Amino acid sequence: MTSLSFRSAATLLHWLTAEVRRIAVAARAPLWWSALGVALALWSLAYQAAPTVRLDIGGDRVSRQRGFDTPFLDNFNDPEPAHLPDRPWYAADAPPYRWTRDTSTVTLPGIGGDLWLLRVTAASGRPDGSPVIGVWRSADDLPVSLQIDAQPRTYMLLVRTDPSGDLRLTFETPRLNVATDPRILGMPVFRIVASPIGTTPYRPSWMTLAWLAGALTGTAAILHRAHAPTTITALTVLATALLFAWMIAARRMDLTIVAPTIAILIWIAYVLIPVIDAALTTTQPADDTAAAAGVTAGAWFVRMAGMVHPYALTSDLGLHVNNLADVARGILLFTEGLPCRAGAGPQPYPPGGYLALLPFVLLTGADRAALTLLVQSGTALLESSTTAIIWLLLRRADAGRRAALYGALLYAVAPPILRSYSVGEMANLIAQAWVAPLMIWLTQARDTVSWRAALVGTMLTLIILLSHGGVALSTGAMLAVWLLLRTVWQRPSDQTPVTTYWRTALPWQPIGAFAVAGIAALALFYSAFGHVAEERRIAQAALAVQGIVCPPGDPLLSKLNWWISGLIFTPGAPVAPLALAIGVTGAVLINRSRRGGLGATLAACWLGTCASLGTLLISDQPVRWTIFIYPALCVGAGAALAKLQHRERAGALLTFTILWFLIWYGVADRVRQVSEYLR
Structure with missing residues (x-):
């Protein structure tokens, strides 16, 4: 058993060494470093088109869709009003919202920049109409105490991003005790809007750029491992870099919320290629087994990326x-x-x-x-x-x-x-x-x-x-x-x-x-x-x-x-x-x-x-x-x-x-x- 384990470990080490050597050979190409440098410059330039970010907490009546706020919220209650058989949630009298708990946080990952103006529409939610004193905290700023009125109002706050380029705001609210409701209730929040303050150049989120660079490198490595033609590799890398740049400029949160997941899944897909390639070569020796293995690994990536995407919902997985x-x-x-x-x-x-x-x-x-x-x-x-x-x-x-x-x-x-x-x-x-x-x-x-x-x-x-x-x-x-x-x-x-x-x-x-x-x-x-x-x-x-x-x-x-x-x-x-x-x-x-x-x-x-x-x-x-x-x-x-x-x-x-x-x-x-x- 010890000998078998040693041989298995040696085989695994040999395989890892061979794959690292393949990646190193591809990475030494000056053309690749030029492409990566251009991509990073392009993404940094896209960060200068800082879009206004809006979170419709609890749902959007106009699009009649809800749930897109969930990945950005931590320790919030479920959206309200409820969806009833005779009245959908978007047709209710009250606008959609979520109750915070005693401590709740909203995070806008990879938003970049430095100083942002947050507009938070909230209410105290007290049945007797009384206000409540809440404490709001951001990354490196002192806590701010605010009196939250009973009726929905918009409160404005200047918030700085943290060193990684994320924007965080934590709500600390006294608990509302309701005898018929066992939930931890703080205050209802209706909408959060973030707008950039200051002049360009805006600081990119270096962590997001690192994840995107990892994803782009993994994409190129997969194509190289699958023996894709140079033209196909170049066009795919270019298209991926341009897509990321467009999303940073126009749909920033849609990209930054999933960037780490994409990078990790791409490199897992790379690991699958030599395994599939070896199986296909044993079964049907051909000069395009690596290409078939690359397509198969890509199929796995497409399936997994859709399932684990923060926006994804499913009905039967549980x-x-x-x-x-x-x-x-x-x-x-x-x-x-x-x-x-x-x-x-x-x-x-x-x-x-x-x-x-x-x-x-x-x-x-x-x-x-x-x-x-x-x-x-x-x-x-x-x-x-x-x-x-x-x-x-x-x-x-x-x-x-x-x-x-x-x-x-x-x-x-x-x-x-x-x-x-x-x-x-x-x-x-x-x-x-x-x-x-x-x-x-x-x-x-x-x-x-x-x-x-x-x-x-x-x-x-x-x-x-x-x-x-x-x-x-x-x-x-x-x-x-x-x-x-x-x-x-x-x-x-x-x-x-x-x-x-x-x-x-x-x-x-x-x-x-x-x-x-x-x-x-x-x-x-x-x-x-x-x-x-x-x-x-x-x-x-x-x-x-x-x-x-x-x-x-x-x-x-x-x-x-x-x-x-x-x-x-x-x-x-x-x-x-x-x-x-x-x-x-x-x-x-x-x-x-x-x-x-x-x-x-x-x-x-x-x-x-x-x-x-x-x-x-x-x-x-x-x-x-x-x-x-x-x-x-x-x-x-x-x-x-x-x-x-x-x-x-x-x-x-x-x-x-x-x-x-x-x-x-x-x-x-x-x-x-x-x-x-x-x-």
């Missing part, structure tokens, strides 16, 4: 954290309630995704913050590996280097997948992570399947069946179609003896693999929920007494229009019509070119997805078909774009236009989800 904690305690059989559109009542909730994360609980610990980060990062790592598998599928099918990289790039910013992260559909995403490996298995199983390969197929299918019911249903439909296609396409001649005919016409090894997986899933998990059907019937009957019919029973045409056309043709739809068109076109091209078993696999994915929509006949909510089909869509799109690029100069121009449009579409949709979801 559910999965609780479930992981239950699984860690040994609870494996549990149910979750279905929405009314899906039939209402309990539904078995497979624990496979949580079991995949369970070993890492030993490393992270079982406190809630650690489990939350584990669910987020673990899900992102498992699911983003589909990016590398899409590259692998196309490379093994001899579709070409460009097709493989194009398909991987499109999946890295797949809108339906990224939306699921905003919602918090972690079990769905973990189950989806195993679909791409199953696609590889199906592609290789077109001709013959050894019993060892059959065992791999059994395990992949079993993991999916034990991870998420919706993905399991879609996977079952895909496998059924694949078996049918394989049987039809490899049917023996009519003159084959009957015994030989049945032995060769049917793919017995895959059928056995899938059957064993289904029986095992039934025995290990689903057999424990024979009572669920009756409980669902009772729940539906109880709702019917209240006049609520579950599912509502919408007309089939309306459901198809909502769940299919609405997810493709509406503005900002998760599946852009252009992406769908090139995905289908690529699947047809792959089938016509007869590239191994990939054509049959793609056909099974598309036809199986269509078959899974049959759930709309008995439910008003289908499976998440947009998530399930997207890997197959990206495989086809990569092949179609590579084919189009060969159509002379016009084809190449159209290819890059489509590619960058779809990348922009995915990134813009991600930004929109982070900034608007649950607002």
